[in-house]
Amino acid sequence: MRRLWLTTLLLCSLFSPFVHANIATLSQDSQWLSLLHFDRETPFSPPRSAVIDSAFFLAENGRYDPQAELEATLAALREPPDEPGSHASCRFPARAVWLSTKTGEQWPSAECPEFDEWQAQHQDSEIGLMFATGYLGNPASFFGHVMLHSSAPKTQSSSTNTQYLLDTSLNFGADVPNDEGLVTYMAKGLFGGYDAQFSNASFYRNTALYSEREMRDLWHYQLGLTDAEKSLLTAHLFEIVGKDYEYLFLSQNCASRIARTLELVIEDDLTPGYSPWVAPENLLRALSNTTHHGKPLLVETQQIPSRRLTTQREFNALNSHQQRAANAVWPSENDLRMDAPLFTVLSAAQRSEVLDTLLSHASFLRQTGDIEKLPEIERQLLQARLSLPTGRADVSNEAMPAIHEVTPPSLVSFSGVHNSHSNNGARLRFRPLQYDLLDTNQARMPNSAVEIATVEINTNDQGVSLNRLGLFNITNLHTNAIALPTLPSTAWQISAGIERNRLSCRRCFDGIANVLGGKSWALGQHLPYALAGAQLRTQRHYDGIAVPMLEAGVVSSWSPSQRTHIQLSHRPNMGYNNRQRTEWQVQHRIALSTQWDMRFEFQHDYSANEASIGLSRYF
Incomplete structure (x- = not known):
C-alpha cells in the first residue's frame, strides 16, 4: 500500500510540471489571446x-x-452547474469549445437558455462584414464604418435590395452622451474617455439609419469560412455583445476591434498592431488580399445603394421624355401637377416608371429636410401609382467598384519644383489619410475631400524646410445629381494647419484655420463652387489675426483617370497694411493605376510663381 502511495505521489509530481507547462503554452496561443481580445504588444504599451x-x-x-x-x-468549466445560464460554458461557450478541443476534456452538462436562443437565431448563418461609406456629418464616420454581419444563406431568387433586411448586424460603437459638445466629443474620441460596445440589432434598423437617413451606400463582404469556424465565431460573438471596450477614434475603433475578432478564426494579422490609425478601408483591403485554406477569404461583395443613389439611378434610367415629364409633374418643392401634359401623354407603363422615381425621391426628401406639403405630395403620388400597372423590375446599373478596389487612402509623392524666387528644388509629400478633390471617387463620398495630417517638405540649394503641415482639410461640395426639386444644400470647407506666408519665403510660416460656406453647381463634367467665410491666422509677419476670405473654383472630370481643380482665393489683410491678397492655383491629376498617379500644379501669389510635376504612390 505504501509503495502504491509513493508511486502515485511520484507520478503526480512528474505530471504537475507537465500540466503547468502545457497551460503556459496554451495561454500564449493566438486563438486564446483572440478570445480574450488581447492586443498585440507594441513599443508603447504592454499586452x-x-x-x-x-x-x-x-x-x-x-x-x-x-x-x-x-x-x-x-x-470554472470543471465545476458542476448551478442556476440555468450561470455555468462558465454558458457564459463563455467559445472558450468552452476551444479548450475542450485543445485539452480533450468534456465539461459538465449545463442548461444555457440564452445561448441556446442565440444559436437558434444564428444557425447556419453566413459571417461577413457590412461597410457603410463615409459620412461627413460625424467626425467618427469620416472614413466609413464597418459592422459584423450574420445572414441566412441567400438564394438566387432573393431580391438584391431586400434580402438583407432580416439579417443581424453587430455594431461596435462608442457610448456617447446625447448632450456631449463637439469639442469634448473630439477630445475624448482622440485621447480617450469613452467606452464602446458590440450591440446586436436587426439589419433593417441599420439600413434605416445609414441608407435612408444618412444617405450612405452599404457594401456586404461575404467571407469564406468553414462551418467549424463560423460556429466558433458565432459562439464568441455571444460572449462579447454588451461588454465594455476601450475606444479611440483612430486606433481602438470598429475596424481594429472587428479585425481582432475575426483573427480568432483567421491566422493572418488583418491590421498592424503598431499603426497609430486603423481605418475600415484598411481592414477591407486586408480581407481582399487574404488567402484562407488555399482560397480567397473574400467570396463576393454586394452593394446596397442608399436612397440617394437609388433615386439617381431610377431617374437616369428614364428616357428623355420621361425625365421631362417628371420635372413637369414636380417642378418645385411644394408644387405637384399630376395633370401636366408632358406626363399624361405617356403610356401607362411609362407613367408607372416616372411615379416610381418620384416616390423614391419623396422618400429621399423625407429624410433630408422638412418640406411643408411633402405628406400630401406623397399621398397624391401613391394614389396615382396604385391606379397604374406594375412597373419595371429593379433598374440594371453599371457595377461600381467597392472601396477595396479603388485608390488606397495613404499617399507619398515626390515632385520637382520650380519657384520664380528661389529657383529649382524638390518636394516630398506624405498624406496618411484619406483623399482629396482630385482622387475622390464614387466608392467614397463624391465631390468631397478628407485629408488628415498632410506633410510637405521642400529641399533645394538653400537646405531642407517645411512647405506645409495640414492638420485637416474637410470639404463637401454638395450637389444635386438629378434635376428634381431638393432642399437648398450648403457647400462647405473647414481646414487647419501651418503653411508658408508667401511663396517667396522659405521659412515664413503662419498657423491658419479656414471656415467657409457657400454653393456648388453640377454642370455636366464640371463642378463650379463659390465659398465665403473667414480665415483665422497667427499674427506673425503682421498680417492680422482675423481675415475675411472668399474662395471660388471648379473641379472638372475629363475622364475616369483625369481631373483638374482650379482655385482662386482672395482675402484682405486687416491690420498691418490692409494689403489685398489674391492667390490662385491649378492642379491636374492623371491616374496611371489605382496605386500611381502624376500631378501637375501651378501656384501664384503676389510674391512669386511656383510650378511642380510629381509622381505619387498610394498604399
Missing part, C-alpha cells in the same frame, strides 16, 4: 485585453494575465 468589463474575466487579473484567465476558466 492587455481591450475589454475593460470585469464580467468578461474569471480571474482577478485576467485582463493582464492570459495564463491566470486560462486557469480560472478551466476551473
Whole structure:
C-alpha cells in the first residue's frame, strides 16, 4: 500500500510540471489571446485585453494575465452547474469549445437558455462584414464604418435590395452622451474617455439609419469560412455583445476591434498592431488580399445603394421624355401637377416608371429636410401609382467598384519644383489619410475631400524646410445629381494647419484655420463652387489675426483617370497694411493605376510663381 502511495505521489509530481507547462503554452496561443481580445504588444504599451468589463474575466487579473484567465476558466468549466445560464460554458461557450478541443476534456452538462436562443437565431448563418461609406456629418464616420454581419444563406431568387433586411448586424460603437459638445466629443474620441460596445440589432434598423437617413451606400463582404469556424465565431460573438471596450477614434475603433475578432478564426494579422490609425478601408483591403485554406477569404461583395443613389439611378434610367415629364409633374418643392401634359401623354407603363422615381425621391426628401406639403405630395403620388400597372423590375446599373478596389487612402509623392524666387528644388509629400478633390471617387463620398495630417517638405540649394503641415482639410461640395426639386444644400470647407506666408519665403510660416460656406453647381463634367467665410491666422509677419476670405473654383472630370481643380482665393489683410491678397492655383491629376498617379500644379501669389510635376504612390 505504501509503495502504491509513493508511486502515485511520484507520478503526480512528474505530471504537475507537465500540466503547468502545457497551460503556459496554451495561454500564449493566438486563438486564446483572440478570445480574450488581447492586443498585440507594441513599443508603447504592454499586452492587455481591450475589454475593460470585469464580467468578461474569471480571474482577478485576467485582463493582464492570459495564463491566470486560462486557469480560472478551466476551473470554472470543471465545476458542476448551478442556476440555468450561470455555468462558465454558458457564459463563455467559445472558450468552452476551444479548450475542450485543445485539452480533450468534456465539461459538465449545463442548461444555457440564452445561448441556446442565440444559436437558434444564428444557425447556419453566413459571417461577413457590412461597410457603410463615409459620412461627413460625424467626425467618427469620416472614413466609413464597418459592422459584423450574420445572414441566412441567400438564394438566387432573393431580391438584391431586400434580402438583407432580416439579417443581424453587430455594431461596435462608442457610448456617447446625447448632450456631449463637439469639442469634448473630439477630445475624448482622440485621447480617450469613452467606452464602446458590440450591440446586436436587426439589419433593417441599420439600413434605416445609414441608407435612408444618412444617405450612405452599404457594401456586404461575404467571407469564406468553414462551418467549424463560423460556429466558433458565432459562439464568441455571444460572449462579447454588451461588454465594455476601450475606444479611440483612430486606433481602438470598429475596424481594429472587428479585425481582432475575426483573427480568432483567421491566422493572418488583418491590421498592424503598431499603426497609430486603423481605418475600415484598411481592414477591407486586408480581407481582399487574404488567402484562407488555399482560397480567397473574400467570396463576393454586394452593394446596397442608399436612397440617394437609388433615386439617381431610377431617374437616369428614364428616357428623355420621361425625365421631362417628371420635372413637369414636380417642378418645385411644394408644387405637384399630376395633370401636366408632358406626363399624361405617356403610356401607362411609362407613367408607372416616372411615379416610381418620384416616390423614391419623396422618400429621399423625407429624410433630408422638412418640406411643408411633402405628406400630401406623397399621398397624391401613391394614389396615382396604385391606379397604374406594375412597373419595371429593379433598374440594371453599371457595377461600381467597392472601396477595396479603388485608390488606397495613404499617399507619398515626390515632385520637382520650380519657384520664380528661389529657383529649382524638390518636394516630398506624405498624406496618411484619406483623399482629396482630385482622387475622390464614387466608392467614397463624391465631390468631397478628407485629408488628415498632410506633410510637405521642400529641399533645394538653400537646405531642407517645411512647405506645409495640414492638420485637416474637410470639404463637401454638395450637389444635386438629378434635376428634381431638393432642399437648398450648403457647400462647405473647414481646414487647419501651418503653411508658408508667401511663396517667396522659405521659412515664413503662419498657423491658419479656414471656415467657409457657400454653393456648388453640377454642370455636366464640371463642378463650379463659390465659398465665403473667414480665415483665422497667427499674427506673425503682421498680417492680422482675423481675415475675411472668399474662395471660388471648379473641379472638372475629363475622364475616369483625369481631373483638374482650379482655385482662386482672395482675402484682405486687416491690420498691418490692409494689403489685398489674391492667390490662385491649378492642379491636374492623371491616374496611371489605382496605386500611381502624376500631378501637375501651378501656384501664384503676389510674391512669386511656383510650378511642380510629381509622381505619387498610394498604399
